[in-house]
Amino acid sequence: MKQLVLKVHPLDNVIVALADLPKEQPVQWNGSVYHLTETIPAKHKFTTTDLQEGDPVTMYGVLVGKARHFIAAGSRISTENLKHAASPYQLGERKTSWHIPATGHWQQRTFNGYHRSDGSVGTANYWLVIPMVFCENRNVEVLREALQDDLGYGRPRKYQGLAKELVSLYRAGKTAEAILGTDLQQLPGSGTAAERLFPNIDGVKFLLHDGGCGGTRQDAQALCGLLAGYITHSNVAGATILSLGCQNAQVSMLQEEINKRDANFSKPLFILEQQKIGLETDLVAAAIKQTFAGLVQANQQERSAAPLSKLVIGLECGGSDGFSGISANPAIGYTSDLLVALGGSVILSEFPELCGVEQELSDRCNTEDTATRFIQLMRSYNERATAVGSGFDMNPSPGNIKDGLITDAIKSAGAAKKGGTSPVTAVLDYPEKVTQPGLNLLCTPGNDVESTTAEVAAGANIVLFTTGLGTPTGNPIAPVIKLASNTALARRMPDIIDINTGTIIDGDETIEQAGERILDYVIKVASGETTVAAVKHGQDDFIVWKRGVSL
Incomplete structure (x- = not known):
């Protein structure tokens, strides 16, 4: 039977609806029964206890907001009753121990890439x-x-024939209403490259x-x-x-x-x-x-075998929804941990979307100097945004909010799951390049294209890009693999989605199983055996960040 709800962390006082939950329906979780005061749409969250004005709301085990007014147990949290809040952070103790995943299956695996004179290996040419x-x-x-x-x-110009057909209809005397009513589903004259x-x-x-x-x-x-x-x-x-x-x-x-x-x-x-x-x-x-x-x-130049340690993977999310932080993001987080354990490099960017998890990430930095640099970059970025009347709390988009990401801290706590659990080996400022294996933090905006552009400049030879709403983004030189957080999206937009991690929500796969499946797919893409959707569509998005305020 499919699980209907999920409490992400034992300390949380909200529960995620994995399916639409009708009003007054009793909901069970770990022996407790909750009665809903209203319908809770899938991807949204309801409170487990009564909350008074100013009470903290916790998700992923961290502070993600405070109640604007009284919220009854079993009520949906929304922008009307919840405001952004995040815990303060400071330089703390090093907490670099992590659960290293088993890598035996991949130890002898290789990918076929282009070997460069500086020792790096490309996944394309x-x-x-x-x-x-x-x-x-x-x-x-x-x-x-x-x-x-x-x-x-x-690329074949498959829509050129469509325009020609419309021109013919207009010249034949068809009205605008008649043209709109014409069936043009079959695209003529697609051509070949x-x-x-x-x-x-x-x-x-x-x-x-x-x-x-x-x-x-x-x-x-x-x-x-x-x-x-x-x-x-x-x-x-x-x-x-x-x-x-x-x-x-x-x-x-x-x-x-x-x-x-x-x-x-x-x-x-x-x-x-x-x-x-x-x-x-x-x-x-x-x-x-x-x-x-x-x-x-x-x-x-021709492809030849290279160890998986030569992979540099950018971790990106865009068009996120309420499932991104519990399916797609933790799945590529596990892929990230696998690659780090194999000696590879991964890049976590989008600093406005790390708001609320700064303490955890700074504590995971392998040295105090690295942690200090991360803290300084986060604070200076937020100060620049605040100085022009904005701030990290204004990061969630209308689409994010509509699909359950109510505050920036909720969005950030889920977005940070892309970085897995391994220690942070380096903190980079834009547009620096990766020189260390392991998890690298790169200061970029949360803007999808600005961030992806920067990750590739930093050395990412493949990008894993999660989405809950559907984002047709790519890069001119690095394959951008699109991962859907939910099965409905994967079915609705199969032309832009490469991997479905909605299987985790559906109960068909664990996060670890999905993470392993993703790494297998990455190897095929890196070897040129599989062409991702963004490359097929020529999605060559490239935007330079001018270091102004961009969230």
Whole structure:
């Protein structure tokens, strides 16, 4: 029989509804019976005791809010009766012991990847075309038009035929009402992609952005660091850089950031400056020729076996719901622990979504210096947000709230489950790169794309992205694996979901079993045996964080 409710932690005074619970229905949990004062929708929580104004609400064993007014036992918590609250935190004792999972099944496993001269191993092989400043975006788009289709990296334009059919209907005299009533479910003229000229190159990616000039010098430095993270990334074979010449983000700054990340950088890197070359036609012609020559060189690289310790996995969540923190997030948390035990690296970011669990995470840092840096970054970030009239308490989106994430602390406590239980080996500020195996904390916004962009710049060669509502997000160079927190989502949006962890909610699988299944899937993706949905759809999302207030 399917379990209807779940008390996540023994100290909690709320219980999660795993299915819709009718009003006045008696609900049992661990020998106690609760009578509901109202209907509790699935993913939402009800109180186990009467709460007076100001009383704490606890979930995941931590403070997640305080009652705005009296709340009767068996009532649903909501934004009307609960306000955000989180416990204070400070530098504490080191608590780095953890339950190391059994890894015997994976000890001899490998993945087939691209070995780089710096010792890293890529799960893909891409060429990058990057503007140093937004003024060069148009020239980058010209290069995309010139290279993508002819090299076999263009995607079928399945909706082009749909537009043509609508044009035909309009020219035939059909009214707007008649056109809206026409059945266009069968998409005509889907077309096929050309065959790849370079079979060992997964694609040429064009990283458009709106930075490089006009902001602060710190923004320019951070942009160069981010771009250097992509250029030195294990999934990148080489890059073509277009510079205007007069912008804040100078080529010398980019080269400095590249050297920070790889002192012996040896990949093909072509840099063209428009103000020196002169004519746009000369710039574009030189860029096409040099890029093509670089692709010929990069195509010589082939996949070969690598240990799982060479995997660097980014941990991300977006479009979260009330099940994310009890299915998908803890499942990839177990995957995280498995990979750390095997000597690999994982990245937990989204600092606004760690609000309320700062004490636990700082205590898990392996040194006091690491813990101090985490505390400083969290406090300074929240202070910047508060200074402009915002704060971490304003992080939950309307979709989060509608599906049971009432306060930022509730959202954060569930989001932190992505990091498993292993010690924190390093704390990184944006846009630093991972150099230590184990669990790395990376300061980024909670914004899905800004955070994923930064995780990949930090070295993630695969990203595990959990969602409860459905988020079609990807990355230009790293496979982003989408995991549904609930089975209904997996069935409703199968075109963007790769893995369903709603099996945990359904009672068909434990968190540990799901975590093991996820690692098996990661190995297939890392070896190029499986193509994730975000890659199939060409979901190449890339947003630079300018270090302003973004939640």
